[in-house]
Amino acid sequence: MAVPHADVGESTPLLPNGSVGTSAHRSFSDVLKGRGEPSWSTSLRFYLFSSWSNAVLIFVPLSAAAHYAQWDAGARFALSFMAIVPLAKLLGEATNQLSIKLGQTLGGLLNASFGNAVEIIVAIDALLHGQLRIVQTSLLGSILSNLLLVLGMSFFAQGVANGHGAEGTFGATAAQTSTSLMTLSCLTLVIPAAYHAAKFTGDDPLDPVRTVWQRDSLSGTYGRPLDGLLVISRGTAILLLLTYFAYLFFQFWTHKELFDEVKQQEGEDERASMSMISAGACLVAVTVITSFCADFLVASIEETAENYHIPKPFIGVVLLPLVSNAAEHVTSVWMATKSKMELVIAISIGSSIQIATFVIPLLVIIGWAVGQPLSLFFADFETIILFVSVLLVNLLIQDGKSNYMEGLMLIILYAVTALAFWVS
Template structure:
């Protein structure tokens, strides 16, 4: 056998040099020395819990969607299908964390969780549904930093009296989240200044507006809209640069700010790296399809049960789209892995605010769609107070169930406000 087709010489039990075939070396490199095999990995992944029996609803979700069954069936089947997929996503992430570490695995989970938002956002943007893009992005941020983080703190606080995490890393993340929030306040302030200073010819319309509330204030002038687009696109480019620098800061230069303390009993590896990674990718793709089917059925269900559209766009859809991410975060909190929980919740929100939204603005620029960073005043204020509360609660590097209750309460109040806003 040619030397090029063999590995370096190894020794058998008698000390005699032997050759190992190239195929064995390739399998060992893919699987990893000392890691479980592919069959054992996927057996644990698919049959490790009785909860996975709900995977039967995945094909039912697909069938009901393409056969155009009643919206109630499509909604129920898709919702039940997402639940076991969410748990599997958490299992794959936990197995990856045994090798990659909690910081990188949390970033990976947040990235896979936001892939659905990027795909849906670009699709809606190209169809000219700019308002849907904005409300879904805002809803995803609020869902992550209030509902998911609140449920995680609550679940972790019930099991442990107090959980701790690296305060420095959490404060850095919350500061970037605050910066991203401020970049939404500035376009709102610009829009407000432009529309509240009408030209002399517009004062008659303003007086008419005061007499008749049904008459709306004048829209931005052509110059004002051009300025808003320039402000939004310039800000988007700067945010993308800041986000790239944040990744370098988080993973390279200051990685110790985000790493958890070493555990006394590390998690046992039940899957090899490639199997866990491929399972994470596969489950994410299947979950995105089920989420799309669920979203497609929601509007019909909403009309039948008289659910406001504002509530659907900013509250219901983000919960459904991020269901896998939500369960993963709570699951990690119950295992007292708060660094991973913070990485998923706050990290996902940062990705949306500092990467996904600016990316969509740039894509809109390329596709000649006038997507801006201007949100309605009520939505901007809601986001600002939410970020402020989260920053206050995580600055000490500790969490308990009462902090979780506070975050969930604020989210419920916001949900109530959107319920009556339509």
């Protein structure tokens, strides 16, 4: 009497000896992907050839060649600058593919963690090289770029694409919660500036890195750090990190209904084009490559600024954020033309919050660990610009509506800010 194979489906192929085909006969690439997921070849084909911007990856080996052959500083800076643009796009794509598979909560946390990966990589590299002003100005520039340029261009694009009389709408409550947190982080930068104004001992009020150090009135040299300023900065950094984690808990668990519209817009027409393992592997690989290109870029900044008379604050505040946020800029404007304003707010303000309450405090702690006196004291000029920018954004989004004129206001303020840093 034959024993039925209860676990064999009708369509399961039998081998010549009557046994059932098993996973032992699957290809190696099949083993490294989940059931129903795209193969490695399909995943990599999508990852490398789905966007025309990947053609710019040719600048990655060129930037390496320029660095090791010690080409002109301007060429090294430009090639590294261009190399990071497609790498930023690839980092975002790999993160997005993983987010689709992980679900809303874990996906949101992943996006929150890797959303500003390029800024973090560039800033850590500059920190390890002791270029504290580049760290400060590049992160400040990322906040200003997201709050003013990205949000402004998105508001403007939405108004123009849908008729000059059209208004974009978004959840005012969630937006105000986000901007309130942004305001808090901005205010925490005012306190170190106020303390420094009372305890200032240096001779260059426009250089917040140099004036962190106490100056000996007899020898004219700089000795130990201004301890109180570093204590305030490091203590505030720890508190901001705790606040950021509380915000994630608020956003993804206790009050996630406030952000449901963002999740719905993110999920529209979205289907994973890569397997989880291939997306994770690509994320790691591109992160490593980006770290090398960031090192090439940071190494060329000092010489480029001197040879071509470009102010270093302008490089940090304007140029570096443009390249690191290029993918976010395009995505936000594209979403705005489709009137997905919840996503626009999440991209622009959410990214700014992450930098202000996570990236900057994290770098202060890292600087503490490696002996670099990075503080939360920015120059008075920079602190005022940040405060005014956050104030304007708060005023414009409190009604939950946007139009092209509001977008133009934000763009104009960004242009004025860039001009101010050009002559600084």
